[in-house]
Amino acid sequence: MLLFRSEEHVRRWADARGIPLGGTLTPEQGWRLADAWFHDRLELDWRRRTTEEAQALFRSIGLTGPFWQLA
């Protein structure tokens, strides 16, 4: 998961490697995803999210569609 200057730079980078475009997020979406995902990581009772919980979290920040499907 990499940070690019713009979508145009993502396309150029993917074309040069012959790989399909994946999923893109704005920095704001990325921060919302990271905050929701990691805010409790250093707590004693942290546990890994179930697939259903993770999928619901993705949905809550607009990450829907086949690319974001966990299972």
Place this chain on the structure above:
Amino acid sequence: MTTDAFDRDLRLAIYRTLVEDGRPPGAQELAVELEVSISHVDASLRRLADAHALVLQPGTSSIWMAAPFSAVPTPFEVSVGDRRYFANCIWDALGIPACLHEDARIDSSCPDCAEPLRLEVQDGTLREPADSVLHFAIPAARWWEDIGAT
């Protein structure tokens, strides 16, 4: 102590050292801190790795990733006060201020043009988001097939 309780303590001990020193502890260090044998620590590390709570260097009991932290230098450098960390990817880089609940500066660069890119988190929000974009190359269902590449 149950296995689950020990694994929980070990996981937190790993993060304590990562946060304080910017590096993960070794098995010997963990064994001394938790007053158990190294084989006890190794078994716990394997359970945590099997549960995807952390990633070990292949074939070893050395910690490679305890998300969002990376044990090895990466193109995602995160500064929190006078501490410096490396993250496994840009999602994890943003995850460091999220889990520490502290302000942070993230320095990376565009993989296409090598231009330096910076994101800053302040008071729990992304500060004046830079004109940049996060790209996930691998579909979510396949992230754990090769987590190093993801």
